[in-house]
């Protein structure tokens with residue numbers, strides 16, 4: 470293999486059920502390796518001996534200098550099949566990671582962890598009474614990231630506990646005024662769906678009404694309402710106002726609207742949100758560099774952001790501000806400037822994303838390369854020290870595939886300003902009733918360690934065509950899940 474050239478490998482395994490997870494480990498080293506059907510064999514063999522609870526893993530690739538790694542490890546005895554498989558999988562993934570990290574003399578910040586919720590795993594280890602630090606180290610998580618995870622878990626303490634009957638309401642408005650170059654969401658540009666919008670808003674209000682009766686019928690208790698998308702404030706005033714009025718009847722203590730794009734925020738929309746009980750909104754600059762904003766297709770300027778932030782400050786909303794590290798052309802200094810500008814405004818929440826290059830985004834299609842691990846690390850490290858230095862607490866996190874430097878997204882908050890919904894959705898502690906095209910309802914049964922999902926149709930056109938079948942299906946889903954939980958409804 471020449472310098473700068475990627476080694477082409479083909480995964481060969483006798484354990485097909487973990488093949489996707491092994492590929493995820495390989496992709497952590499995507500700057501060195503590429504998966505290719507004609508590549509050199511990369512063999513992973515997994516053997517489990519039921520009697521001794523011993524897992525044996527052998528990883529082999531003759532093209533690498535250190536070409537073989539063997540591991541034999543005992544799992545904890547359990548009669549629970551799912552828990553047994555989870556342990557075997559973790560060990561096998563760890564072996565693949567260890568082989569590759571030794572072969573390339575590289576350590577990834579989250580080691581062999583490829584899931585999106587490191588803090589959820591941490592909470593699970595705590596609940597099982599395990600030596601959590603030792604468990605995380607066994608997954609090769611770095612000391613620095615372990616300390617971040619622990620700070621987040623600590624900051625979640627006031628809002629983490631939720632009761633069996635608690636639910637959140639999520640409302641999806643998958644519409645934006647234009648498409649950002651990094652976006653891979655199913656979100657339609659307003660001009661393409663304008664004719665469908667009035668009917669969509671009407672149907673959405675009907676679905677919200679059904680969600681309310683579902684909550685009453687099942688004796689659920691609402692924790693928060695979250696309106697996301699897309700950009701909900703892309704809706705024309707009349708439809709936006711109808712949806713907000715439908716939601717105000719829930720009287721939620723926490724009611725977030727992801728206004729997001731400064732170009733969509735207007736005084737009349739802020740007035741409606743204020744009157745209908747919204748408590749938290751987002752106003753997202755993403756960067757304070759105008760050149761970058763132009764390059765990523767955001768149809769607003771830095772000064773628009775400042776104007777809309779000042780407008781929002783005339784109300785009593787908590788405000789969240791989003792930034793993205795590793796946007797095209799940005800150096801660590803440019804990003805640090807954005808962090809400083811955002812912190813100068815003292816928003817209640819500041820969310821620092823790391824760019825993830827998703828399939829279907831314009832950046833990915835344009836072959837933009839975001840693999841500079843050292844720049845990405847400098848950026849997120851700067852954000853963390855600047856935020857914590859100014860009294861902010863990291864309080865939730867998640868990871869995505871193809872993130873720069875295999876890092877993370879972190880939400881920071883001023884003390885006592887944790888957004889409950891963000892913690893609920895990331896830690897999967899609370900069921901979610903979702904409304905709107907692309908919304909995904911979740912039933913969380915913590916006692917059984919089970920999370921079930923039920924998706925509304927994705928496109929506006931399909932959603933409109935299905936009509937009330939959408940919420941009939943959702944009701945059946947909750948009925949089935951409650952039955953399986955063994956709770957008989959009165």
Ligand code: SF4
Pocket residue numbers: 644645647648649651652653654656698699700729730
């Ligand atoms: S505002 Fe969000 S959902 Fe809309 S195009 Fe940009 S990234 Fe996608």
